[in-house]
Amino acid sequence: MDEYIDRFIDHIRVERGLSHNTVEAYGNDLKRFRDYLEEHDISDPTNVTEEIAGAFLDHLDGAGMSVRSRVRYASSIRSFFTYLMREGVVRANPLELIESPRFLSKLPRYLTSEEIRALLGAPDDTTPRGVRDRAMLEVLYAAGLRVTELVELRLNAVNLEVGYLIARGKGDKERIVPLGEDAVTWLERYITRIRPRQDKGVGTGLVFLNKSGKGLSRQYFWRAIKTYALQAGITKDISPHTIRHSFATHLLAGGADLRSVQAMLGHADITTTEIYTHVERERLKSIHKKYHPRS
Numbered sequence: 001m002d003e004y005i006d007r008f009i010d011h012i013r014v015e016r017g018l019s020h021n022t023v024e025a026y027g028n029d030l031k032r033f034r035d036y037l038e039e040h041d042i043s044d045p046t047n048v049t050e051e052i053a054g055a056f057l058d059h060l061d062g063a064g065m066s067v068r069s070r071v072r073y074a075s076s077i078r079s080f081f082t083y084l085m086r087e088g089v090v091r092a093n094p095l096e097l098i099e100s101p102r103f104l105s106k107l108p109r110y111l112t113s114e115e116i117r118a119l120l121g122a123p124d125d126t127t128p129r130g131v132r133d134r135a136m137l138e139v140l141y142a143a144g145l146r147v148t149e150l151v152e153l154r155l156n157a158v159n160l161e162v163g164y165l166i167a168r169g170k171g172d173k174e175r176i177v178p179l180g181e182d183a184v185t186w187l188e189r190y191i192t193r194i195r196p197r198q199d200k201g202v203g204t205g206l207v208f209l210n211k212s213g214k215g216l217s218r219q220y221f222w223r224a225i226k227t228y229a230l231q232a233g234i235t236k237d238i239s240p241h242t243i244r245h246s247f248a249t250h251l252l253a254g255g256a257d258l259r260s261v262q263a264m265l266g267h268a269d270i271t272t273t274e275i276y277t278h279v280e281r282e283r284l285k286s287i288h289k290k291y292h293p294r295s
Contacts, residue, residue, distance in 0.1 A: 001034045005027070005080070008083050016173070016268065017171040025072065026079070033056060040052065050094045052094065053095055054098050056077075057074060057098070074098070081095060108276070109237075111246045115232070115236075119243075120141065122229075128197065129211075132190050132195075132198075132208060132209075135186040135208075137228070138180075139179065147218050149167045149169060151218055153207045158187065158191075163178060163179045165177055170268075175264070177264050199213050222240060225238065226238065226239075247264075258270060
């Protein structure tokens with residue numbers, strides 16, 4: 001078992017380029033799973049069944065482990081066996097039919113479509129700063145970017161003619177994400193009319209600049225988005241990640257499939273994306289409770 005775990009760790013470190021902390025978390029999870037298997041006289045991954053994998057997750061629950069940690073363990077083991085399947089070591093993934101533990105609370109906070117429209121319209125587009133910030137908000141919502149991906153977005157990663165951008169996410173992994181018509185319009189307006197006046201020849205190549213020609217900080221955008229939320233009459237405590245959550249939730253509500261949303265968000269494992277199906281389920285339940293006469 002150790003040999004397979006080591007090969008998998010090398011795979012995610014070298015070929016998938018995951019961060020040191022993520023690789024270390026995978027390793028720790030799989031070693032604890034290996035110890036559990038050894039206690040039950042199982043040393044070959046081909047002998048790991050759905051029942052055994054499920055019993056291990058139940059064991060973690062009985063040990064008082066949090067739901068969040070158990071979700072991570074399930075994700076680690078599922079990814080490990082997906083790798084073993086691709087390598088021809090096992091024929092099936094014992095986690096395939098096992099649902100990840102459910103979060104009963106702390107679902108991602110997201111904005112409604114009406115709140116998103118109000119937020120996007122909050123910047124004063126008669127000012128250079130307002131045009132820039134409007135473009136940033138439009139891109140953030142259109143592409144579901146993380147705030148770091150937004151402030152570090154480079155000109156050579158944007159194709160306005162075709163309407164897409166290349167985001168560089170965790171582990172330095174790149175993904176192509178389409179941009180909607182509104183985002184393209186505002187981004188083009190900023191790049192052609194405002195950015196040339198901000199560019200002081202610093203040569204950063206970043207899309208979004210401050211008045212000194214340097215890149216914007218994450219802290220600036222955090223403060224800006226809270227200010228615009230207040231101007232838009234949004235009382236929720238939001239952050240740039242709230243817009244990313246809204247992006248995913250609205251896509252799924254509109255009929256997008258989970259795999260496509262996973263790809264656009266840049267999630268390494270689909271179990272991370274599955275949380276948004278829970279968000280949509282809770283939304284539908286609240287609508288049913290509010291409007292159904294027998295609720």
